[in-house]
Amino acid sequence: MTSSSTKARDRDEILDAARNVLAREGLYHFSLRLVAREAAMSVGKIRYQIGDKAALLEAVVARECEIIDARRDQWRTQLASCPELDPASVTDIVTQVLDEVSQDGRVSAIVMAEIYIQAHRDPALGPLRARLWAHDQGFWQGLFEDCPEARGLVHRIACYGVDERVFSVLLGQSRDYRLLRQSTLRALLRPAGAHARSAVSAWHLHLVAQLAGPAQAALEGASEIKGTKAVLAGQIADAMAREGVEAISFRQIATSAGVPLSTLTHHFLSHRDLVLGGVEELYRRMRASLGQPGDARAGRQVLLLTHEMALGALRDPRLTPFAIDMRRRRAENVHAQVAPLIDGEGDRARSQAFTMALIGEAIALGDEGQPLDSTAFPERLRELARD
Structure with a gap:
């Protein structure tokens, strides 16, 4: 050799x-x-x-881009003699791609999610995120470039895929989740003005409840956060926003809060309680910031942590209820603002789908994405709905 x-x-x-x-x-x-x-x-x-480590990460991203392009070429061969696609056919294709992500593409999906998310915390990763996003979009553009009906949906699908991918890895073996994903995809690709029947919306909400039920049961028993505990929860939330879920530990929070470890463990008995306290504080901040012009920080922190929680749950299944609950609540918190902008009044599936696409776009674009800035996100949603 x-x-x-x-x-x-x-x-x-x-x-x-x-x-x-x-x-x-x-x-x-x-x-x-x-x-x-x-x-x-x-x-x-x-x-x-x-x-060094930076060069190795650059080489890893280059390898992921090669894998993305190879998968695109395989799919193009599959669709080469395909007749014109309708929204239902596009939905089938996207579903199959996501199923493959949760199987043979599992490692790539997690690597991509890690780069996308951590680039928001480490600006040095910005160029790697941008390179990955160019190939990520290129996958869908290459898939549908010969299908006029689908070309206009490419950006919407690519953005949705950024948000969806890690959850397909985490929950892809769940029948309820796969059905919920299918319902959401149909809503994402539904033509403007084509309203969902009440039975369709009822089915979607049923699936949400089916998936959320076990998560809610696992999260029950959390005590009310007030007084000293609320102050400590603020410290946890700050640490989460700054360093991510995986950096959270009792010792780290006690040190940053300037309190004895025993004080922290008195209020938060387990690591689960520590994480839940930080999550609840971040949601409180996000709800308070909705409607405040120019303030997208709390919302951005929640959407990043939702992905980090899903990534964490892949390594520690005890975090899975948190990931499911955060995924559900982020869309519920903005449904009232989202629905009127996308012709989705009363259509929870459509609100969920476009919220996911908007979040995926914000994650992929880095500092250019401002999904929960009340002065910016209405126009971004309208543009996604017009694609």
């Missing part, structure tokens, strides 16, 4: 190991040491072959 082929093989092994570590541990814990252990080689060899 030549030295060049050996080097190429080593590089592939390093990138495969890096993708696996990133998917399993998350970007917060990602390190050359963990990748070296996964690849069964030295850190020095990784540095020689690829470079």
